[in-house]
Amino acid sequence: EDQVTQSPEALRLQEGESSSLNCSYTVSGLRGLFWYRQDPGKGPEFLFTLYSAGEEKEKERLKATLTKKESFLHITAPKPEDSATYLCARGIREKLTFGTGTRLTIIP
Amino acid sequence: DGGITQSPKYLFRKEGQNVTLSCEQNLNHDAMYWYRQDPGQGLRLIYYSQIVNDFQKGDIAEGYSVSREKKESFPLTVTSAQKNPTAFYLCASSRTGANEKLFFGSGTQLSVL
Numbered sequence: 665e666d667q668v669t670q671s672p673e674a675l676r677l678q679e680g681e682s683s684s685l686n687c688s689y690t691v692s693g694l695r696g697l698f699w700y701r702q703d704p705g706k707g708p709e710f711l712f713t714l715y716s717a718g719e720e721k722e723k724e725r726l727k728a729t730l731t732k733k734e735s736f737l738h739i740t741a742p743k744p745e746d747s748a749t750y751l752c753a754r755g756i757r758e759k760l761t762f763g764t765g766t767r768l769t770i771i772p
Numbered sequence: 773d774g775g776i777t778q779s780p781k782y783l784f785r786k787e788g789q790n791v792t793l794s795c796e797q798n799l800n801h802d803a804m805y806w807y808r809q810d811p812g813q814g815l816r817l818i819y820y821s822q823i824v825n826d827f828q829k830g831d832i833a834e835g836y837s838v839s840r841e842k843k844e845s846f847p848l849t850v851t852s853a854q855k856n857p858t859a860f861y862l863c864a865s866s867r868t869g870a871n872e873k874l875f876f877g878s879g880t881q882l883s884v885l
């Protein structure tokens with residue numbers, strides 16, 4: 665069964681305190697691993713796509729990495745505006761399967 | 773600006789009533805999707821369409837119906853057969869549908885009166 669598991673469910677950090685979010689998945693048929701950011705009451709906003717183990721992508725304070733069975737979203741020196749829910753999704757054929765997300769709160 | 777427009781932002785349904793959620797895109801994308809989001813759960817796929825006049829059921833299609841008569845439009849009808857319709861509904865599109873990034877609308881919150 666296709667499954668995407670994100671951990672932790674929620675994470676509270678002090679401003680400037682770096683950490684990582686995890687996304688693990690079943691491997692068969694993987695055709696891309698996607699990260700999105702979602703603010704309350706809004707639609708998700710695309711961040712990154714990763715396709716092969718060892719691939720890394722960066723955007724401002726965020727860096728996404730991919731291994732054979734999991735992906736990490738590293739956040740370096742976060743600011744309060746980075747508070748959001750971060751979703752990962754894996755592609756198989758023409759569909760994306762989403763995880764339940766990590767709710768990140770950055771405390772000033 | 774190009775994007776996806778969902779309307780209304782909030783919608784209330786009475787018992788036994790069908791309601792239709794609107795989704796329009798001006799990105800010239802071929803593929804369009806409907807997801808449902810419940811608190812504490814991931815986005816679940818209801819229906820998707822990769823070309824005009826064709827659509828496929830997703831993981832939770834029961835109690836929903838769609839049409840794709842125009843490339844730009846992909847309305848979702850929540851029928852009276854959907855017994856638990858309260859949720860946040862998200863429409864999305866992608867250029868070809870072949871595992872590309874999705875562009876999402878701002879969502880419709882549906883509640884039952």
